[in-house]
Amino acid sequence: MxxxxxxxxxxxxxxxxxxxxxxxxxxxxxxxxxxxxxxxxxxxxxxxxxxxxxxxxxxxxxxxxxxxxxxxxxxxxxxxxxxxxxxxxxxxxxxxxxxxxxxxxxxxxxxxxxxxxxxxxxxxxxxxxxxxxxxxxxxxxxxxxxxxxxxxxxxxxxxxxxxxxxxxxxxxxxxxxxxxxxxxxxxxxxxxxxxxxxxxxxxxxxxxxxxxxxxxxxxxxxxxxxxxxxxxxxxxxxxFIGSPPLNLFAVQPRGGALHCPALGVDFEPEGRASDPEAVRVGVRPEHIHLEEEVGSLPRATVETIENLGIDRVFSLKTSGGAALKVKSRHHKSLKQGDEVGLSVSPEDVLLFDDGQRVECLASS
CATH class of the missing domain: 3.40.50.300 (P-loop containing nucleotide triphosphate hydrolases)
Structure with missing residues (x-):
C-alpha cells in the first residue's frame, strides 16, 4: 500500500x-x-x-x-x-x-x-x-x-x-x-x-x-x-457534476452590483469589477424552489415534467426566456403550462467570471 x-x-x-x-x-x-x-x-x-x-x-x-x-x-x-x-x-x-x-x-x-x-x-x-x-x-x-x-x-x-x-x-x-x-x-x-x-x-x-x-x-x-x-x-x-446539471444564467449591471433577472438576485463580486458579458450565475436544480403562489417573485412556466419516482424534474422557461431545470419531490399537482414563482437562498448561488468561480455576496 x-x-x-x-x-x-x-x-x-x-x-x-x-x-x-x-x-x-x-x-x-x-x-x-x-x-x-x-x-x-x-x-x-x-x-x-x-x-x-x-x-x-x-x-x-x-x-x-x-x-x-x-x-x-x-x-x-x-x-x-x-x-x-x-x-x-x-x-x-x-x-x-x-x-x-x-x-x-x-x-x-x-x-x-x-x-x-x-x-x-x-x-x-x-x-x-x-x-x-x-x-x-x-x-x-x-x-x-x-x-x-x-x-x-x-x-x-x-x-x-x-x-x-x-x-x-x-x-x-x-x-x-x-x-x-x-x-x-x-x-x-x-x-x-x-x-x-x-x-x-x-x-x-x-x-x-x-x-x-x-x-x-x-x-x-x-x-x-x-x-x-x-x-x-x-x-x-x-x-459535469450533478444530474440534472447546474443551471447557468446571464447577469446584467444594476447600480454598482450585478443582477440576475431570472432569479431576482443581486451580486457583489469580491475582487475586480467584472465584465457582465463574462459573468454567469449557477444554481443547482435541487436548490431552486417553486412557489405556486407567485406574488412578486420572478416567474417561469412549466414546459415538461419528468417523473423519477420520488423526485420530479421540472423543465421551465422564465418570462425573460431563460431555460432551467428544478428537481423536487414536491408540487405533484403542477402540470405543463402552469406558471410558478422562483426563489433561491443566496448561499446556494454560485458566481462564475469567465468560467471560473469567484466569491461573491448575494442578496435576494
Missing part, C-alpha cells in the same frame, strides 16, 4: 511536444493518500486512462515524476510497482475454475497452500463467489467473470494500489451498486488504495473519498464529492 504523488506529471504521444495542445495529460501535481478511494472522472479522451496507465507503469510519462511512498518509480516497470490492475473487460483463465483463477496470482508468488486457501475463501466471501468456487469460469456470466477479475486483483495482500479501469461497464445496474459497496468495504477492511477510472459521475461520487475531474487532458478540480457538488471551481465541473 502506498501514498502516490504526481509531481508535474504530464504526457504527450507526440515525439516533440511544443505546446499544451500536444499533451494528452497536461502536467499535474497531486498527492493521493495511502488507504483511500479515488476516482478519475471525465468524458472520453480527457486523459484519465493516460494518467492511470502512467501510474501502473504501462506508459512512461513525457514529463515529471511519479512517487510511491516518496520513492521515484517513474522509470520502474509494472512488476516493480506492485500494482494490481482490473480492466474494463474481464481478464481471467476460462480453462480454470473460479477457485483456481483466484489462487493463481498467489501460486505465482509461492504462497503456502493453506495460506492460499484461506485468502481465496476470504476474497470469495467478500465478492459473493463462495457458491461457485469450483465451477469452470467459462460457464459464468459476464458479471461473474468480472467479479473473478476483480478478485484476482484483490486477492494479494501486498499490493501498493488497485487500479480499476472502468471495470463496472459490463455489470448490470443493481450489481454495480452492490459491487461499489463491496469495494468500499474491502478498502475499509484492508486499507488498500483504490483508483477508479470512470465517465459515470454517479459511480465516481458513490465510490470515491476524492474525485479528480478531468477535461481536455487537464485536472479541473480534485476534492471530496460534496465539495465538487457544492463548490465547483469552474463551470465545467459545475455542469
Amino acid at each position: 502506498a501514498e502516490i504523488t504526481l509531481k508535474n506529471l504530464g504526457h504527450s504521444y507526440a515525439p516533440n511536444p511544443s505546446s499544451d495542445a500536444d499533451y494528452a495529460l497536461k502536467p499535474v501535481d497531486l498527492t493521493w493518500e495511502d488507504g483511500k478511494t479515488y476516482a478519475l472522472l471525465g468524458p472520453s479522451g480527457c486523459g484519465k486512462s493516460t494518467m492511470l496507465n502512467i501510474i501502473s507503469g504501462l506508459l512512461k510519462p513525457s514529463d515529471g515524476q511519479l512517487l510511491f511512498n516518496g520513492v521515484d518509480v517513474t522509470k520502474a516497470g509494472t512488476a516493480a510497482r506492485n500494482i494490481a490492475q482490473v480492466f474494463q473487460f474481464p481478464v481471467i483463465y476460462t480453462t480454470k475454475t473460479v477457485r483456481q483463477n483466484l489462487a493463481f496470482p498467489l501460486e505465482c508468488r509461492k504462497w503456502a497452500p493453506e495460506k492460499i486457501a484461506e485468502r481465496v475463501t476470504h476474497i470469495a466471501g467478500l465478492l459473493d463467489l463462495s457458491d461457485i468456487l469450483d465451477q469452470p469460469a467459462r460457464k459464468l456470466s459476464a458479471d461473474q467473470k468480472q467479479l473473478i477479475s476483480l478478485g484476482r486483483g484483490l486477492v494479494r495482500d501486498d499490493v501498493s494500489a488497485v487500479l480499476l479501469d472502468e471495470p463496472l461497464t459490463v455489470i448490470d445496474p443493481q450489481m454495480k451498486f452492490d459491487l461499489r459497496r463491496k469495494l468500499r468495504e474491502i478498502n475499509r477492511s484492508t486499507g488498500i488504495t483504490m483508483i477508479l477510472v470512470t465517465h459515470d459521475q454517479a459511480e465516481a461520487m458513490s465510490f470515491a473519498d476524492e474525485v479528480v475531474v478531468m477535461m481536455d487532458g487537464r485536472v479541473q478540480q480534485s476534492g471530496p464529492p460534496e465539495e465538487l457538488f457544492e463548490r465547483p471551481q469552474n463551470e465545467f465541473v459545475g455542469y
